[in-house]
Every structure is written in C-alpha cells, then in structure tokens.
Amino acid sequence: MDKLNFPWLVQMAWRDSRRNRSRLFLFISSIILGIAALVAIFSFGYNLRQDIDSQAMELIGADLVITSNRPVDPKMLPLLDSLGNRRSKERSFASMILFPKSQGTRLVQIRALEGQFPYYGALETVPKAAAQGFREGQQALVDKTLMLQFDARVGDSIKVGEVTFQIVGILNKAPGQTGISATVAPAVYIPLRFLPQTGLEQKGSRINYLFYYKFDQKTDVKKLVERLEPRLEKEALNTETIETQREDMGRSFKDLTSFLALVGFIALLLGSIGVASAIHVYIREKLRSIAILRCLGVSATQAFLIYVIQILGIGLLGSIIGAVLGTVVQQLLPQVLQDLLPVEITVGISWLAIFQGIGLGLIISLLFALLPLVSIRNVSPLNTLRISLESTSLFRDPLKWAVYALILLFIFGFTYLQTEKWKEAVYFTLGVLVGFLVLAGIAWTLMWAVRRFFPERLGYIWRQGLANLFRPNNQTLILIISIGLGTAFISTLYFVQNILLNQVTLSASENQPNMVLFDIQEGQRQAVAQLTKQQGLPVIQQVPIVTMRIEEINGRTAEDVKEDSTLGVSPRAFQREIRSTFRSALSDSEKIIEGAWQKKVASPNDTIYVSLDDRYAEWIKVKVGDEIVFNVQGALIPTVVGSLREVDWNRIQTNFRVVFPEGVLEAAPQFHVLLTRVGTPQTSARFQQAVVRQFPNISIIDLELILSVMDELLDKIGFVIRFMAAFSIITGLVVLISSVLISKYQRMQESVLLRTLGANRKQIFAITALEYFFLGALAAGTGIVLSLAGSWALAKYSFETTFNPELLPVLVLFIIISSLTVVIGLFNSRAVVNQSPLEVLRAEG
C-alpha cells in the first residue's frame, strides 16, 4: 500500500470511466479542433520553412544582390564591376505603360535588365524561349495578369516612356514574385540598354539599382560580404545573399505562422476552459465513488491519480484525433495561402508538428483538468456517511493557485515560443486573463444581482428559470465565459475586417481625390495642371516633393551613432530616404501639437525651422529644438526642429513626415504630385491615356485599381483568418453543447422531481428555455460588448481610424447565439421533457 501500485491505478481509471466514456469524450472533444488548428499551422510552418530553405536560391536568383535606391557613385563602379564570375544589372521602377492596340494604360513595375539573370531558377515565360529572347532586341516580357487585363497577345506592342517594345513573351513567374505582388504592380521586363531612350530615367525619379552576381563554388560569399559591407554601407548600398534571403523570408513567414498559431491557440484555450468546467462537474458527481475508495483504503494521491490517468488517456485520444484532423486540414492550407507566398508549397506529414500537437493537447487538458482534480485530494472518506460539513474552499487550497499560475505560465510560454517577443507574450497572456476575469466578473455580478433583486412577483416559471442562474450547481459562470469568449472572438474578427474595409472605402468617398499623378518634373508642372483642367478635372492638390536623407542629428552622424549607442539618437533616423515638401501653410489633415510653425525663411542666414510628424519624431527620437542636418541630394542643409504635427494619415492626400518652410528648397531637384478626382472609368481611361501620351514619365495611381487590389488582398487574408476563426467558432459550439449536456446531468434530478410533483411538459420546457435564454443572451451580450471595446481600441490605436460598428449584424449575431444556446439547451434536455420521470430515474440510477 505504500507504493502507488500504478498498474492498479490504470485498471481503476479504466473501470471507473466505464459508464462515462462517451461523456468524457464529449468533454475532451472541445480541444480536438484547437489541436487540429495548431497541428495544421505547425505542419504548414515546417513545410514552408523547408520549402524556403530549398527554394531560396530560386527566390533570389543569384549568389549576391547589391541594391541602392539612388544612382551609384561612379567611384564605386570599378568595385561593382569586378565582383563575381558572372554579373547582371537591373533598374527597377514604377511607370505607366500604354497598350497602343487597346489604348489601355496601367501602372507597372518596369524591370530593365542586362545580363543573364536569373542564375538560379528561371523567368517562366510563354513561349519558353522568350525568357532569353527578349534580351536580344527592342522586346519586352509582360506579366500574365496585364496580358489578360488588356487582352494583349504575343506580338503586340507596349509603349514604355518614349519607346515602343514588342511583346515577345508572357511572364508567368519571376524570382521572388508572389501572386499578390503581381496584382499590385505587375512586372514588365525590358533590356536595360533601351532605358535611356525611354526618357524615364530623370533626376528625382525613384529608381532601384540592382546588381546581381554569380560566384564560382569556391567563393565564400558570406565572408566576402562581411569584408565589403563597411564600404558598401557608406554608399548606402545594401546586400542580399541566399543566406540572408533564407533568414529574412523565414522570419517574415514565421510571423505569419505564429499569428495563425495564436489564432488557433485561442480556439484551444476556449476548448480547455470547456474541459475544465466539464471535469469540474464530472468530479463533483464522482465524489461518492472517491469517498468509497478512500474508505476502502485508497490514499489521497492514488484517488487523485486515478482521475489524472483518466484525463490523460482521454486527452491523448482527443489530441491524436486532433492531430489527424490537423494533418488533413493542412492539405487545404497551401490552397488558401498560395497567393501570399513566393515559394511552391509542398504538403507533407510533419511528425514534429503531430508530436507537438499531441504534447500540447496532453499538457493543456491536464493543466485545465487539474483545477477541479486537485480537490480530489481533499475528499474525505466521511462523505460515505454524510456530506462533509467543512467544504474545502478554493481560496484555502494553495495548490489551486499554483495550477492557475501554471496555466498563465503555460499561455505565456506558448506565446513566447511563437512570437519570441516578451512584450507580446505578456500582452497576449494579460489579454486572455483580462477577458476571462471580465467575463467571470460579469457572471458573478449577474448571479449576485439576480439573487439580490429577485423579482418575487413574476410567475412561477420565470422565477424558476431565473433562480436556476444562481442556485447550487449552476452553469452560469462557465457558460458566460465560454459563450462570451466565443462571441467576443467572432465579433471582433468581424469588426476588424470591417474597419479595414471601411478605411479603404472611406477614401473612395465623394470629394476625396481618387487619382494621384506623381514623378511630374518641375518643367511639366504647369502643363500637367493645364491638361487636367482641360479634361474637366479638378486640381485638388499639387505639391513639390524633394528627396533627402538625414546626415546629422545634434552633430552626430550615422557612424557616431553606430559606434556609440548611448548617444540617444536612433540609428533608424539615417536609414531611410525622406520625401519632404515645402509650404507656408498647414494642410487640413494636420495640426501643430508642439512648437511653432515657420511659414517662410526670409534671408539665407536665418535659422530654418522644419516641422516633423509627431510619430516620426518619436520614432527617430528627436524633439523640438534638436538640430538636424539634411542631405538634399548632395547639399547639406542645417535645420532645427521647430514644431511637431499630428497628421491624419488615413486621408488620401500627400502627407509628409518632414515639411520645410518656403524659401529653402525651391531650387532643389524636385518632382511634383498632383491629386485629382475622376468620375467614370471612361473619364479615367481617357485622362490616363492623355497623360501617358504627353508625359510618358509620369506615373498614375488610380484609386479604383488600388481599391480592387485591396479588396482582393483583404479577401484572401480575410479568408485565411476566417478559416482559422472557424476553429474557434466551432469549438465554442462544442463547449456550449458539452456545457449544456453537463448541466443536463445536474438538472435531471431537479426536473424529474418537478415532474413527479406535477409540473407538465410545457412548464419544464419553458423553465429550461428561459434559463438558457438568460444565459445565452447575457453571454452573447457580454461578448459583444467586450469585442466592441476591443475593436474600438484597435481602431483608435492600431489602425488610427474611427470606429463606426454596424449594429444590425451585431444584433443578428446576438440573436443567433442566444437562440443557439436555447436550442442546444432544449435539445439536450429533451430526455427530461419527453420521458416519464421513472424512466429517467432508472436510467440515471
């Protein structure tokens, strides 16, 4: 007896579960979907990781790529031309093209290529030979979506700037290109040597310069890059290798999979709360058996272990089913996500993911079941003679608190493993905890309030239905938590999707500009404005843009900051190219929140006070009064931060991080942006054609196009999120069914007694329906209020937009959840209603 006698414990666990297996399975079924979601995501993640590793070479197409977003200093050219065994050059930029046959115009990504790039993988074209052939003459490869959109054929021509190219091939796939990136900016390849003739390479044009290298196998590219990097960095040249490509992509897709894993994890947590509540009731029913066993000489630990073994067994079964389901679901994920990914995804069984899923299922079912299970240690054998006078309180059992701590630690640990960020893991854990506490608080308040303000005057059925909310063995707490969390989750997803879509459609509303012309050269400014007006379109805004970089902040350069991180200057400040403007007045989407706005610099010796977007200032850690030296394409301009502006970035208009006063940048190389609003698609097409024909260097962003792209993108992402959220929603339903079933077992005796005392079917039916309606309505209402608060916070702080929830769909959700609770409640209580009391008593014996 001193020993635990493990084989006997297993045997007892098996025997004891005999009449409860289907119920136990129902309890555990709420974690199956959560496990399935996680196994699917994990498998997908591992397969993706492998695919990225094996396809990284084809994704980058070369051993080394050096890039720059400004023309390379001629003194660097000897170095750049000496690297590698084979080399290619590319200049890539956004530009309009014209299909002369259909007169269609479209913003595309021009990729002017010289050399034999790609060295790994291929430009996949139809016909196949075009991938090489286009390099031979005045020829182009055009992305397949463009060809389809303009009904173009191989042999047709396109006009890029001043030059007409013959289309020799349809481009199906290029290194590193995803379905989505092709939709946003479809690629057009032309030979580099024709670029000067197009006239698109003008000062101020935003061109990316790329140099591709292939090395022989002996060269250690990593070492070479390490050696070259200081020199390249000085000239603002960036490097990419197969290895960095692998890491970068791995990292960004880890973000995607960890986000999806967290969505799946919420489903699992929701299910686990269901498990805890179900086991709680199960153990309460087992009190008598436990007391008998204790009487017969079973130790507290043995009694505890009998049920731990049962939970582990059923948890293992649930997890295995979940893992199998997850492996099946995983086959669907690539289809859902393919357009978002640059690699071909293979689908394979990932044993690692399966084992992780099963392990996770075992841990989480045990952890959550431990909450009710630890009370077994305190079951006195005296319960065989009478129910113990001294019931054990939660607050007195330190082990329960330890279990709560373990659960929080587990949630935090899992989140940390996914995100690898302490802060996010803490926020996520706190979010779960707060959501849980708020719902529990509401449930407690509700029970207290119903009892305190009990409407004695109501009819018997109402009173009975209400009283069921707070009487012993009630399910109020668990149902409000599980249904509430489920509802909150579903409606938050709905709200967030709406916020995103609203943000875009808002921009498309009346009186807002819906077409942006950029890369307008100084000399073209007047003529473009005139052309716009000639077409009967308004010039809503026309602003100059000057590109620059930060050279010094308070006397510190990028190198100083790199060497000494204690200087209080962010190294980020020096990295980006800044597009700035100059004007004397604030626009209507911005306001000064600190300092003073300088309209004009009168004399060249005056101090120049620039105005910064407040969040940008925070990001690069500067404040009003700090000195910044800007490098405006070679000319150094010392300035002082004069004011900080709050900018509404959601408006479709040109907003700037840095604004100069008038009288400084007028002579600097600049281009202009013009905003207008076009009415019909025909006007839009006519205007675009006119602009492209007259000013081929000017690019046009048509908001309608952006909208349709956004729509497509949101649709795809939305589908992925809905797909994952479905796991939570179905889990919520399973938890609901199991919670209602558990309460059925509790209510059976009462209802039978009521029936014995003469209550008719209708009355029992009404009492049950009312109770579940109160529960469902309160839980759904609480969940919706929670999600309204959460979505409002997301809208305000994360998306920075206003939150105007549509109330009708919310009402529909409320009605669906409440009715579903009532229907499931009634469906599962039908035994009580339909059978004779004696039958039920016998069956439950």
Next chain:
Amino acid sequence: MTPILNIQDLTKTYQSTGQTLTVLDNINFSLEEGSTNAIIGPSGSGKTTLLGLCAGLDRSSSGMVELNGIRLDSLNEDARAQVRNQYVGFIFQNFQLLPTLTALENVMVPLELRGEKHIRQQALELLDKVGLADRSHHYPTQLSGGEQQRVSLARAFSNRPKILFADEPTGNLDAETSEKVVKLIFDLNREAGTTLVLVTHDAELAAKTQRIIRMKGGKIIGDDIMG
C-alpha cells in the same frame, strides 16, 4: 483479552457560524476482539460521528482512538487509509458500491489494494457465500437493494478485517430482506472471528449483539453487556 478498539476522552466539535457545536462529548469505552457490539441512539445523538472516528474516517477534536493497538489520532489521512485497508471493513446504510464496477470488481477492490494474488477466486467465493455467485458480472444498478447490500457484505469481509463497522445496515431494506442480511452479517462475522460494531436505532437488531452502548446528545448514557 486485549481490546481491538480503545476510545479515551473522545470529543468532536464543529465550528459553525462562529459557534462551537459539540457533537461528541468525552466518550470512553473499549471493545474486545471478536465481540459483537451495537451503538444505538436517536437521530443526532452522535452515533454516526462516533463510528466515523472509530473507523478512522475523521479526526477527533481531542481524545484518543486506538484500533488494533494503533493510535489513529496521530496518523495522517493516508496512513489511516492504510489502517482501514488492513484492519477495517464497512457496511453502509446506502450500500456505497462503486457504480462503475461489477459486483465482483467491487468485492475485489480491497484485495487489489493490498496487492494480493488469486483475488478473483477469493472474491467469487465470498459472493458465493452471500448467494450472488451468479450475479458477479452485474453492475450495482442492475441489482436490488438487498443484493447490493449483500455485495457490500462480501466486500466488507474480503480483506479479512479485524473489525467491521456497519452503519444502519438494514436501514434501506424491507423486513424480509433485512432479516436475511442480518443473518448473513452475524454468520460471516462468527465464521471470520471479526469484531462487529453495529450503529442502529433498531433496538431489535441491537439486541442480537453482546453489548449495547446507548448514546444521546453526544454522550454515552448506557453501556449494557448482555448475557
């Protein structure tokens, strides 16, 4: 003869809403091995509490319980569980069979806990003695009250206890069944030489024992040793 159960100055109090409720007040007695005894008294007299303490199901507030020479009040719950398994048998008014176990398995549990061998045979023999050999694979819900109590009897004797505590063993049975069960209890008891402690308010049943301890208000008000 050495006493199998020795009770000295036994007191049990409960704290309830700030008040101290004395359920047992300074109880003293001892029982000889192999004897048959009854504790009788009206409802609320403390007899069930006394049985719980004697059998090591609960701890006293003060005083001593010594069972087969072992001081129960100094043992923790697990150690007391071991004592129960070694030396004590139970029969309850409401049978207290494990609902998920068959009759045979219910009888086997105490033996399995002791890690004994050939227990199946022993358990079947016991079931045969109580006349239920043919019902060994039935679950408690498939048995009548009398049959359930007979299974519980077989279970009580399965670990060959030194002392058998029976709490109102016929309280839930009709007169005819009661008679059979009582006969079985006494027959098996005699055969095994077990000390019997019957808790009952049935004077007729109590009269079948050698000694009657009468209780009222938590105190012993009489202790009659019968001829």
